[in-house]
Amino acid sequence: MTAGDNTRTASASAALIAIDWGTSALRGWLLAPDGTVLDRRAGAQGIMAVPDGGFDAAYRAFTAEWRAQWPALPALAAGMIGSRQGWAEAPYVACPAGFADLSGRCIVVGVRDAVLTIVPGLSWQAPDAMIDVMRGEETQIFGAQQAGEKDGLFILPGTHSKWARVEAGRIVAFATCMTGELFAVLRAHSILGRMMPADGSMGHDPAAFDAGARDGLDNGHELLRRLFGVRTRGLFGRLAPQAAPSFLSGLLIGSEVRAAREAGRAGEGVSGATLIGDAVLCQRYAHVLAMAGIAARSADADVTPRGLWLLARAAGMIGA
Amino acid sequence: MTAGDNTRTASASAALIAIDWGTSALRGWLLAPDGTVLDRRAGAQGIMAVPDGGFDAAYRAFTAEWRAQWPALPALAAGMIGSRQGWAEAPYVACPAGFADLSGRCIVVGVRDAVLTIVPGLSWQAPDAMIDVMRGEETQIFGAQQAGEKDGLFILPGTHSKWARVEAGRIVAFATCMTGELFAVLRAHSILGRMMPADGSMGHDPAAFDAGARDGLDNGHELLRRLFGVRTRGLFGRLAPQAAPSFLSGLLIGSEVRAAREAGRAGEGVSGATLIGDAVLCQRYAHVLAMAGIAARSADADVTPRGLWLLARAAGMIGA
Numbered sequence: 001m002t003a004g005d006n007t008r009t010a011s012a013s014a015a016l017i018a019i020d021w022g023t024s025a026l027r028g029w030l031l032a033p034d035g036t037v038l039d040r041r042a043g044a045q046g047i048m049a050v051p052d053g054g055f056d057a058a059y060r061a062f063t064a065e066w067r068a069q070w071p072a073l074p075a076l077a078a079g080m081i082g083s084r085q086g087w088a089e090a091p092y093v094a095c096p097a098g099f100a101d102l103s104g105r106c107i108v109v110g111v112r113d114a115v116l117t118i119v120p121g122l123s124w125q126a127p128d129a130m131i132d133v134m135r136g137e138e139t140q141i142f143g144a145q146q147a148g149e150k151d152g153l154f155i156l157p158g159t160h161s162k163w164a165r166v167e168a169g170r171i172v173a174f175a176t177c178m179t180g181e182l183f184a185v186l187r188a189h190s191i192l193g194r195m196m197p198a199d200g201s202m203g204h205d206p207a208a209f210d211a212g213a214r215d216g217l218d219n220g221h222e223l224l225r226r227l228f229g230v231r232t233r234g235l236f237g238r239l240a241p242q243a244a245p246s247f248l249s250g251l252l253i254g255s256e257v258r259a260a261r262e263a264g265r266a267g268e269g270v271s272g273a274t275l276i277g278d279a280v281l282c283q284r285y286a287h288v289l290a291m292a293g294i295a296a297r298s299a300d301a302d303v304t305p306r307g308l309w310l311l312a313r314a315a316g317m318i319g320a
Numbered sequence: 321m322t323a324g325d326n327t328r329t330a331s332a333s334a335a336l337i338a339i340d341w342g343t344s345a346l347r348g349w350l351l352a353p354d355g356t357v358l359d360r361r362a363g364a365q366g367i368m369a370v371p372d373g374g375f376d377a378a379y380r381a382f383t384a385e386w387r388a389q390w391p392a393l394p395a396l397a398a399g400m401i402g403s404r405q406g407w408a409e410a411p412y413v414a415c416p417a418g419f420a421d422l423s424g425r426c427i428v429v430g431v432r433d434a435v436l437t438i439v440p441g442l443s444w445q446a447p448d449a450m451i452d453v454m455r456g457e458e459t460q461i462f463g464a465q466q467a468g469e470k471d472g473l474f475i476l477p478g479t480h481s482k483w484a485r486v487e488a489g490r491i492v493a494f495a496t497c498m499t500g501e502l503f504a505v506l507r508a509h510s511i512l513g514r515m516m517p518a519d520g521s522m523g524h525d526p527a528a529f530d531a532g533a534r535d536g537l538d539n540g541h542e543l544l545r546r547l548f549g550v551r552t553r554g555l556f557g558r559l560a561p562q563a564a565p566s567f568l569s570g571l572l573i574g575s576e577v578r579a580a581r582e583a584g585r586a587g588e589g590v591s592g593a594t595l596i597g598d599a600v601l602c603q604r605y606a607h608v609l610a611m612a613g614i615a616a617r618s619a620d621a622d623v624t625p626r627g628l629w630l631l632a633r634a635a636g637m638i639g640a
Contacts, residue, residue: 084555128539131552160548176552177544181510189505190498219448221541222579224497224572228480232451232496235404252544259542 014038014070015318017063018308019116021081022046022136026058029305030066033318037305039066047086055087060114071113074317076308078119079136082107087116092123092133098170099142103314119311124174132176136304137162140276141171143307144299152272153265155289155296157281159184161256163265175265177256183249192227195234196244208243209250213288216254221262223255253288266294274299334358334390335638337383338628339436341401342366342456343479346378349625350386353638357625359386367406375407380434391433394637396628398439399456402427407436412443412453418490419462423634439631444494452496456624457482460596461491463627464619472592473585475609475616477601479504481576483585495585497576503569512547515554516564528563529570533608536574541582543575573608586614594619 015033019026024046030039043062050058060067067073082090090107102119110116121135141154141164150169156162159181164174187193212230219226230248233239239247261267266289273289273296275282282298289296300306312318335353339346344366350359363382370378380387387393402410410427422439430436441455461474461484470489476482479501484494507513532550539546550568553559559567581587586609593609593616595602602618609616620626632638 130549131556175545176548178547179544185505185509189509223543224499224576225495227498228496229450232453236451256544
């Protein structure tokens with residue numbers, strides 16, 4: 001992988017603009033024909049920050065330098081940009097789904113010198129009447145596969161965590177948990193947040209995190225009750241205000257892992273849990289998974305551009 | 321029970337000012353020696369709305385008319401007024417606890433012509449390391465007992481729902497669920513709220529409520545996942561925006577009831593569930609409980625002044 005400094009020397013071989021365009025963030029990579037990262041950039045223009053009708057202008061501004069040097073470079077994006085709230089809706093592809101299903105169902109937006117291809121998201125109708133959706137995570141999972149993680153369980157922690165099962169290179173089922181969002185709204189708006197430091201200091205407290213995770217793994221099936229335990233632990237001096245966010249985080253992740261075990265998404269008979277996402281958050285998940293007896297390793301950091309490169313190749317946008 | 325119009329005719333027999341002083345509301349009753357309600361009033365001066373050091377003034381203003389007519393009337397209050405954030409802290413009494421335990425541990429605040437006695441709350445250290453607390457609900461439960469509901473399960477739905485077990489007239493154990501608060505923060509601050517009507521219209525949709533309750537009863541142990549199902553049901557046109565609040569409410573209550581059954585708080589071997597609280601909310605809970613095969617009836621509406629009257633009598637504040 002090559003950093004931005006080397007753009008000029010490597011520029012003769014650029015083959016693809018790869019973009020991860022999510023709800024609150026926008027990241028881009030300039031890739032060589034073999035998938036090597038030549039340059040990268042990040043912006044705050046997530047789809048919620050783009051005004052109505054402003055996607056074309058936002059895209060042009062974000063990629064201006066790359067397109068100036070490479071006028072004919074193909075561009076592929078994944079993420080919420082393909083949702084109903086994005087530039088244009090790329091309808092969900094139903095699971096089980098693999099590379100060919102995704103690469104064959106991309107949509108194209110933009111005009112003239114700034115055309116962008118968008119990867120569709122995935123949907124999964126579970127046997128228990130739940131529908132699940134993802135946009136962007138499918139690309140990361142396929143990117144991680146090329147790095148050697150072929151089959152098994154892929155866990156993508158975050159605002160809406162994803163637990164995906166991959167068999168023979170296809171995503172066959174997945175589940176979503178609102179863990180990250182629930183933490184955020186409870187921290188900001190509930191009685192639990194009011195017992196935490198008002199200055200937003202969020203230093204990690206490993207002991208409190210462990211205690212919360214243990215509670216979640218043991219009792220996370222009664223989450224509505226256990227949440228109140230965060231408050232009473234504080235009331236009785238068993239949890240310091242500055243440790244409360246770590247306890248709450250552990251409790252929620254523990255509850256998520258417990259439910260995954262119970263539903264057979266993780267645990268006995270499920271091989272090779274691979275974590276994808278923010279490095280610190282993946283460490284926290286790996287720790288709770290280990291407490292539950294589930295071994296997990298973190299995927300390479302650049303699975304997103306890798307996945308986009310693979311999909312672009314499968315879609316014939318760059319030479320194989 | 322007599323309404324405010326009758327204050328003058330009944331005034332010769334007033335014996336107690338009874339007050340329920342909670343986080344966001346303040347209610348008061350003028351009671352006759354036999355506990356009959358002679359007058360009642362409500363205010364918005366919950367403890368969070370009273371400025372530092374302002375409890376004495378707030379109490380004087382709220383009770384001014386009654387005290388002008390009855391200068392020597394004793395006054396008893398229950399609720400968060402006895403918490404660390406209230407007028408003065410009335411330390412929790414540990415369960416199992418009955419009338420005598422509560423009436424013997426009241427504290428007295430205020431001076432001269434405006435003295436107020438405050439009922440302590442209850443705490444319960446569960447065998448599974450959870451601590452639970454209540455302030456105000458204990459008084460309602462004791463009030464409901466006099467109306468005939470001696471023993472069994474008492475459920476008090478609300479921001480922080482309480483499930484209390486009463487044996488031989490004593491509260492022996494209880495659990496708290498953050499059901500109401502979780503509904504409120506998800507409605508106001510989460511992606512689930514953003515799919516609901518922005519105008520706050522909250523008409524009850526019985527079919528959506530039932531579907532949510534069924535999901536909660538069946539799958540509420542994986543609440544973090546099921547919450548995301550509210551969003552995807554909307555995405556796929558299976559849940560109208562205006563019906564989503566009812567579905568979410570049913571899901572959360574269903575999850576609460578499921579956990580209570582699983583923990584043995586309700587269901588087989590537990591007799592006589594009595595609901596106490598807001599009439600509409602109690603109806604909703606009764607409906608979900610019935611779906612789970614648990615019969616429940618609602619307590620009399622005036623259990624709070626009834627409980628305060630009983631406690632005042634036990635404390636010797638009024639003649640027995």
